[in-house]
Amino acid sequence: MSTTFLAAVCVVGIIGLILGCLIAFTAKKFDVEADPKVEKVRELLPGANCGGCGFAGCADLADAIVNRGISPSRCTVISAAALKNLSAFLGVEAEEKEKMTAVVFCGGSLSRAARKAQYNGIMDCRSANVAGGGGKACAYGCIGYGCCARACPFGAIEMRDGLAVVHPEVCRGCGKCVTVCPRNLIRLVPASVKIHVYCSSADKPAARRKVCSAACISCGKCIRADGQGRVEKQENGTVRINCENPPDISLAETAGCPTGALQTEETHRAIQPISPKETQK
Amino acid sequence: MPSNEWLLITVGAILVNNVVLSRILGICPFLGVSKKLETALGMSGAVTFVLTISSFVTALLYKLLLSAEITICGTTVNLSFTKFLVFIVVIASLVQIIEILLRKFSPSLYRALGIYLPLITTNCAVLGAAELNAGANNGLGRGILESTVFGFATGLGFGLALLLFACLRERLELSMIPRPFRGTAIALVTAGILAMAFMGFGLLVK
Numbered sequence A: 001m002s003t004t005f006l007a008a009v010c011v012v013g014i015i016g017l018i019l020g021c022l023i024a025f026t027a028k029k030f031d032v033e034a035d036p037k038v039e040k041v042r043e044l045l046p047g048a049n050c051g052g053c054g055f056a057g058c059a060d061l062a063d064a065i066v067n068r069g070i071s072p073s074r075c076t077v078i079s080a081a082a083l084k085n086l087s088a089f090l091g092v093e094a095e096e097k098e099k100m101t102a103v104v105f106c107g108g109s110l111s112r113a114a115r116k117a118q119y120n121g122i123m124d125c126r127s128a129n130v131a132g133g134g135g136k137a138c139a140y141g142c143i144g145y146g147c148c149a150r151a152c153p154f155g156a157i158e159m160r161d162g163l164a165v166v167h168p169e170v171c172r173g174c175g176k177c178v179t180v181c182p183r184n185l186i187r188l189v190p191a192s193v194k195i196h197v198y199c200s201s202a203d204k205p206a207a208r209r210k211v212c213s214a215a216c217i218s219c220g221k222c223i224r225a226d227g228q229g230r231v232e233k234q235e236n237g238t239v240r241i242n243c244e245n246p247p248d249i250s251l252a253e254t255a256g257c258p259t260g261a262l263q264t265e266e267t268h269r270a271i272q273p274i275s276p277k278e279t280q281k
Numbered sequence B: 001m002p003s004n005e006w007l008l009i010t011v012g013a014i015l016v017n018n019v020v021l022s023r024i025l026g027i028c029p030f031l032g033v034s035k036k037l038e039t040a041l042g043m044s045g046a047v048t049f050v051l052t053i054s055s056f057v058t059a060l061l062y063k064l065l066l067s068a069e070i071t072i073c074g075t076t077v078n079l080s081f082t083k084f085l086v087f088i089v090v091i092a093s094l095v096q097i098i099e100i101l102l103r104k105f106s107p108s109l110y111r112a113l114g115i116y117l118p119l120i121t122t123n124c125a126v127l128g129a130a131e132l133n134a135g136a137n138n139g140l141g142r143g144i145l146e147s148t149v150f151g152f153a154t155g156l157g158f159g160l161a162l163l164l165f166a167c168l169r170e171r172l173e174l175s176m177i178p179r180p181f182r183g184t185a186i187a188l189v190t191a192g193i194l195a196m197a198f199m200g201f202g203l204l205v206k
Helices: A001-027 A036-044 A059-068 A081-092 A125-130 A147-151 A176-180 A205-211 A221-226 A265-269 A274-281 B001-018 B027-032 B036-068 B080-105 B106-113 B124-139 B144-174 B183-202
Strands: A101-102 A157-160 A163-164 A186-190 A195-197 A232-233 A238-241 A262-264 B069-072 B076-077
Touching: A001 B069, A001 B076, A001 B080, A036 A059, A059 A238, A081 A195, A101 A163, A125 A147, A147 A157, A147 A176, A157 B001, A176 A186, A195 A238, A221 A232, A238 A262, A265 B076, B001 B144, B001 B183, B027 B144, B027 B183, B036 B080, B036 B106, B036 B144, B080 B106, B080 B124, B124 B144, B144 B183
Parallel strands: none
Antiparallel strands: A101 A186, A157 A163, A195 A262, A232 A238, B069 B076
16 A cells, blocks of 8 residues: 555656656757847837737837837837837937827717617627618717727727717827727827817718707808918818917817817817707707 | 547547537636637637647556556556646646747747647646546546547537637627626526537437
8 A cells, every 4th residue: 555655656756857857958958038128128118019009019019129120109109208218228319209199070979969860780880880870860970889989998088978089198199099980080189289170071061060060060260260271171171270280279269169169179078968958949 | 440430539529528518628718718719719729739749648658657557566556546646747847848849949830829828738628638538448548549639639629619609709799788698697608508509419429
């Protein structure tokens, strides 16, 4: 009996010993040296793995920065201080880069946009866009099922009253939402621009008014009120702020936009459902 | 060995006694990495790879060392009762060594399977296959070649179940599910129905 135990202990012990030596041997013999510089760069990157740089993740970008000479400013979400740190480590000049933020160019929340149908399909903007465009009547506006909010790796997009709004202090400008929106409503703009015309409809102005109470009707009031070409009408009839030379945010009040399409980023973000009473007025 | 015996081993391991859906082994990766088809593919590839190699090594060990009667100082001992202990140690170290070798010699394969390999070191499906090999034929164990084929077929069965389940879960993502059932609850219900569907294969082998 005791021999059995002894033999078992010996056999298991010897097998363990052999395997341990084998692992130690292979680990030493076939060791792949990881570049310590790549490791360090990866640590200095934000580690969000958002893919905004076009690489598969932070580790992939770190590899590209060290081995292929890609500029560290390819990272879209890195803060200015961290970029300075990283550039100092790599010994390259830090590139000045303006912070970008995503903006949803639509103000058609549920209580402002007219409804054309009850949508019961898959609750995803891309599916809804294929199947007749969801419940809202406007063929250009936010569908409101939040595929951008789900795509955002930072949770910067909130669905308020059936409209996607961006919180710029959380947004890091990676551009994931831009590619995912089936209506191409989201664009990256400099974060310093705080006033926009929140409408992307390319319909005739009267048709826009019919489907949304917050639509830009291309009346030109804001263009005249500004008078310096800082607000421009585009080819397809939509009005846009010139992001390179933006007007002051006070224009939102002084222009007297009849529909409220021209508004500050703050009011757009704070959008509230209109009570039914107010709508009847 | 007659040719229909091989068929019995393969079809039995893939469909009739599917390692996940009928033996309820390897449930952790089955639920854990089945959210996306892409990761499920990588995982099933890695499991098949490890199962084949570990089945071969454990069968070799069992045949030559553990199930044999060894005579020490006049007493005959049979060490087959230590098989679990030996198998788990062997499998875990084997996976470690394979990982190191893959990283050195085949970086592309390492990138495809690499992150899944450490997850499989103590996967119960792998240990289960080794134990099923050892326990076959009333504890005498399967032959070494049969064991390897059985391990490979078990891996394929695991992959089949995982891929089917991943496809189902990807579709579940987009369907409207009552709130209490969302997430793991509906996944488990689905897994149960899938297992019931696989019971139909039980009639294939008498």
